[in-house]
Amino acid sequence: MIDLPFFLVASLVLAVGLFAVGLFGLMLRRGILFQIIALEIMLTGPALAFVAAGAHHGDPGGQGMFVFVLVLAASEVALGLALYLRLGRLADVADSDSVRTLRH
Amino acid sequence: MSLSPFLALLLVPMPAMGAFLLLGLGPAHLERRAVQTVGMLGAVAPMAVMLPLGAYCLAGVCDGVQPIFDLTVGDAVVALALKLDPLSALVGVTVTAIGACVITYSVDYMAKAEVPDQRRYFALMNLFLASMLCMVLAGDSIVLFLGWELMGLCSFFLIAYHVTSARAIAAGRKAFLITRVADALLLAGLLLLFLEAGSVRLDALIPAGIATDEVRRGLIAALLLGGALGKSAQIPFHTWLPSAMAGPTPVSALLHSATMVAAGAFLLARFAPFLQAAPLVMAATAVFGAATALFGAVSAVFQKDIKRLLAYSSISQIGFMLLAIGLGAPEVAIAHFVVHAIFKSLLFLSAGDMTQMARGTTDISAMRGALWARPLAYLAFVAGAASLAGIPVITAGWFSKEAILAAAWLAGPFGVLLWLVAMAAAVMTAVYAFRPVFVGLTRIDRPRPTVGGLFTNVPVVALAIATFAVAPLVEPMVAFLGGVPPHPPRAVELLGAAAPFLGMVMAAALTFVPRLSMRVSRARRLRSGIRIDGIYQVTFVQPFVGLVRWLTGQKGGIADPVGTLPILGAERLTAAVVRPFAHDPLDRGWSRFSAGLVRGWAAGRRLQTGRARDYALALAFGLALILLIAWGTTWR
Amino acid sequence: MSWAGLFAVWAGSLALVAMALAVTRPNVVHALIWVVAGLLSLAAGFFALGAGFAGAVQILIYAGAIIAVFVFVVMTIDSGPEAIARERGWLGTGWKLPLALVVLVLAPAVFGLAATAGPGAPTPVSPVALGATLFGPWAVAVEAASAMLIAALLGARHLARRERAP
Numbered sequence: 001m002i003d004l005p006f007f008l009v010a011s012l013v014l015a016v017g018l019f020a021v022g023l024f025g026l027m028l029r030r031g032i033l034f035q036i037i038a039l040e041i042m043l044t045g046p047a048l049a050f051v052a053a054g055a056h057h058g059d060p061g062g063q064g065m066f067v068f069v070l071v072l073a074a075s076e077v078a079l080g081l082a083l084y085l086r087l088g089r090l091a092d093v094a095d096s097d098s099v100r101t102l103r104h
Numbered sequence: 105m106s107l108s109p110f111l112a113l114l115l116v117p118m119p120a121m122g123a124f125l126l127l128g129l130g131p132a133h134l135e136r137r138a139v140q141t142v143g144m145l146g147a148v149a150p151m152a153v154m155l156p157l158g159a160y161c162l163a164g165v166c167d168g169v170q171p172i173f174d175l176t177v178g179d180a181v182v183a184l185a186l187k188l189d190p191l192s193a194l195v196g197v198t199v200t201a202i203g204a205c206v207i208t209y210s211v212d213y214m215a216k217a218e219v220p221d222q223r224r225y226f227a228l229m230n231l232f233l234a235s236m237l238c239m240v241l242a243g244d245s246i247v248l249f250l251g252w253e254l255m256g257l258c259s260f261f262l263i264a265y266h267v268t269s270a271r272a273i274a275a276g277r278k279a280f281l282i283t284r285v286a287d288a289l290l291l292a293g294l295l296l297l298f299l300e301a302g303s304v305r306l307d308a309l310i311p312a313g314i315a316t317d318e319v320r321r322g323l324i325a326a327l328l329l330g331g332a333l334g335k336s337a338q339i340p341f342h343t344w345l346p347s348a349m350a351g352p353t354p355v356s357a358l359l360h361s362a363t364m365v366a367a368g369a370f371l372l373a374r375f376a377p378f379l380q381a382a383p384l385v386m387a388a389t390a391v392f393g394a395a396t397a398l399f400g401a402v403s404a405v406f407q408k409d410i411k412r413l414l415a416y417s418s419i420s421q422i423g424f425m426l427l428a429i430g431l432g433a434p435e436v437a438i439a440h441f442v443v444h445a446i447f448k449s450l451l452f453l454s455a456g457d458m459t460q461m462a463r464g465t466t467d468i469s470a471m472r473g474a475l476w477a478r479p480l481a482y483l484a485f486v487a488g489a490a491s492l493a494g495i496p497v498i499t500a501g502w503f504s505k506e507a508i509l510a511a512a513w514l515a516g517p518f519g520v521l522l523w524l525v526a527m528a529a530a531v532m533t534a535v536y537a538f539r540p541v542f543v544g545l546t547r548i549d550r551p552r553p554t555v556g557g558l559f560t561n562v563p564v565v566a567l568a569i570a571t572f573a574v575a576p577l578v579e580p581m582v583a584f585l586g587g588v589p590p591h592p593p594r595a596v597e598l599l600g601a602a603a604p605f606l607g608m609v610m611a612a613a614l615t616f617v618p619r620l621s622m623r624v625s626r627a628r629r630l631r632s633g634i635r636i637d638g639i640y641q642v643t644f645v646q647p648f649v650g651l652v653r654w655l656t657g658q659k660g661g662i663a664d665p666v667g668t669l670p671i672l673g674a675e676r677l678t679a680a681v682v683r684p685f686a687h688d689p690l691d692r693g694w695s696r697f698s699a700g701l702v703r704g705w706a707a708g709r710r711l712q713t714g715r716a717r718d719y720a721l722a723l724a725f726g727l728a729l730i731l732l733i734a735w736g737t738t739w740r
Numbered sequence: 741m742s743w744a745g746l747f748a749v750w751a752g753s754l755a756l757v758a759m760a761l762a763v764t765r766p767n768v769v770h771a772l773i774w775v776v777a778g779l780l781s782l783a784a785g786f787f788a789l790g791a792g793f794a795g796a797v798q799i800l801i802y803a804g805a806i807i808a809v810f811v812f813v814v815m816t817i818d819s820g821p822e823a824i825a826r827e828r829g830w831l832g833t834g835w836k837l838p839l840a841l842v843v844l845v846l847a848p849a850v851f852g853l854a855a856t857a858g859p860g861a862p863t864p865v866s867p868v869a870l871g872a873t874l875f876g877p878w879a880v881a882v883e884a885a886s887a888m889l890i891a892a893l894l895g896a897r898h899l900a901r902r903e904r905a906p
Binding site: 096 | 714717724727
């Protein structure tokens with residue numbers, strides 16, 4: 001059992017909570033747009049954990065990793081939304097369950 | 105190897121063996137005359153070798169061993185050898201002489217026989233003679249047993265010589281089987297003796313046998329006695345010999361006189377020093393001998409067939425020899441062996457000559473008027489019968505038989521009892537010996553005297569002369585063998601001399617008094633040897649045949665139970681062990697498994713819904729699992 | 741125990757609530773607004789944790805640029821009452837299994853934290869130090885990240901372009 005500052009423990013619990021909320025949303029929602037939003041939320045969990053850990057150690061690596069998470073989120077959103085637009089244009093779908101096969 | 109005179113011993117059985125090889129196995133076709141010549145030469149040549157050896161033995165040192173070769177088996181050395189000593193010299197001379205006479209005789213006899221296969225006959229006769237010589241001259245138990253067994257084999261082939269006759273084959277088989285039982289006993293005895301001595305040489309076997317403890321000595325001696333009883337057709341193995349008359353008459357002559365039957369007596373004489381160390385077995389030998397002598401004589405009296413009569417006569421006479429051996433006088437027994445060989449072969453040959461005139465039937469009645477029809481043969485038969493009955497002073501039979509009786513008389517109270525039995529047997533001997541003689545005196549119509557050919561007459565006359573000529577030689581023979589001729593009180597000798605004449609009177613009464621001869625011809629029970637054959641048939645043969653019939657499935661039920669039971673067992677075993685794993689259930693199980701795999705893959709493919717949510721569920725599930733495991737590892 | 745830390749935890753808690761509301765809203769616009777709220781709360785937390793650069797980037801890029809892109813997309817689609825009703829219908833069904841799984845994920849992650857809370861304050865990290873790290877030892881990783889952004893950009897452009905008329 002190691003002794004850690006309260007803010008760090010609480011931030012880690014919150015980070016897990018954010019991740020879990022995003023995961024819950026991902027599983028719960030059928031709309032593609034909502035699923036992308038849920039993915040974004042999932043990514044914020046680790047981001048918070050990195051930043052909290054960096055703050056605890058006084059290390060810039062934490063924020064550096066945050067920047068990478070940000071980059072990842074941006075890319076994912078860009079691609080996800082492009083796919084969403086494409087699907088909507090092709091078959092006018094917003095339901096991820098109806099997109100079941102990779103070919104049409 | 106220095107050249108010793110005993111090297112000639114090897115030459116004794118060689119001619120006969122060579123004749124057998126040439127006739128029996130030679131691939132070339134031989135003319136009838138050539139077959140006869142080879143057969144005769146093979147039989148006569150051993151005599152030509154053996155006689156000088158006998159003379160040498162008389163003149164010089166009569167104790168020599170000629171090694172053949174040695175086999176080394178582990179620690180034991182199998183040293184094959186031939187041996188010349190007074191016993192083997194005397195018996196060897198006798199056997200070669202008788203063999204030469206009988207085979208010479210059969211040249212003419214077989215020429216007239218129904219079966220023209222002379223080559224087989226002469227081959228087997230020569231082998232027979234060679235094997236007896238091997239046994240007689242043997243210096244070790246291996247050669248001895250080899251000769252012994254070969255004789256059994258030859259007797260089987262010769263008794264069953266008429267291969268088209270079922271009776272002859274049955275007789276041959278019977279002889280072979282019964283002597284085989286005895287052979288097993290002998291083999292056991294010889295092997296036990298070998299274990300005691302560690303050597304196969306007779307010179308080593310006998311002292312080793314004497315040196316062992318009493319129980320083993322008694323056992324080995326009893327086994328040897330059993331072997332001799334079987335070979336010599338003594339009670340209780342006697343039944344094969346009367347049946348053996350199915351063979352040609354010269355075969356019987358050789359088989360009864362010098363070989364086979366006499367071999368048992370020779371064996372016991374050979375092992376006499378050892379037997380004398382086992383008094384109980386000696387007593388048993390004497391009792392068996394006396395009993396067989398009386399039994400054979402009584403049975404012979406009631407025979408209608410001349411050859412059966414002579415067969416029982418042989419049984420009886422060998423009984424006398426065993427009696428002498430049992431009384432501790434093997435020298436006397438061998439003297440009687442020599443004399444018996446001469447007169448018994450003479451009787452067979454002359455009887456064969458007479459009965460061949462009667463177109464093959466061997467009934468005593470066929471000898472009717474033989475004096476006029478075949479005078480030479482008849483006179484020779486009379487000479488033989490006189491010797492068999494033991495007409496005093498002039499015949500050799502009297503001297504040897506008298507010596508046996510004297511030995512019995514001198515052997516104490518037990519011996520006197522045996523003497524009484526032997527005397528009764530001697531009287532009966534005279535009775536059966538002279539019955540055919542008196543039958544031959546009967547006058548018949550149209551008597552036309554004939555004489556046989558040269559090859560018939562020379563042996564017969566020679567043997568007839570020998571029966572008288574050997575008479576003064578009996579006592580020297582006993583002395584030569586190293587024994588002391590026994591001399592009982594004069595009264596006993598006179599009683600013995602009276603016995604043949606009493607028998608002659610009885611024989612005349614049986615022949616010429618019709619009421620008595622009728623009773624003799626009706627005594628079927630006594631004629632069949634007190635039906636011991638029938639007892640054997642019921643106790644041994646029939647159960648065995650029944651067992652065989654049952655085992656071969658001729659009696660219904662399971663055919664061949666012995667063969668079937670393992671198969672049934674094996675089938676049960678396969679049903680229990682193999683069939684569950686046999687390919688049908690195995691294959692079915694395998695295809696069920698593979699079909700299950702297909703269904704499993706189909707079910708697994710259904711998991712791939714293609715829906716992002718479901719993949720997210722699966723991911724979450726896996727994540728939860730990993731975290732739970734990680735948590736579990738840190739659990740205290 | 742520091743006031744900055746307490747504020748950061750409070751801000752994070754607000755973000756968590758906002759996010760939870762965001763994933764359960766049937767209306768996509770409401771959901772987006774709650775997401776923006778959550779992200780801004782997080783940015784406040786970052787400031788409290790002494791990560792000023794992270795907070796600023798969170799506001800500018802996340803809550804600014806990314807959400808703006810979402811808004812653009814939402815604007816292109818029809819989000820009428822029927823879409824909202826459909827989302828509401830979907831929300832009513834099938835929430836039990838995800839919830840159970842989320843609890844299974846949360847439980848070990850939260851109770852498995854083998855740490856006791858003690859006193860201690862966050863250490864501020866200056867943007868200078870961050871920049872020195874990113875463009876010093878981490879330069880290759882930054883380049884790789886920028887390459888990924890370019891790839892995503894090209895991909896998005898390729899996917900989203902209009903088909904030429906056949």
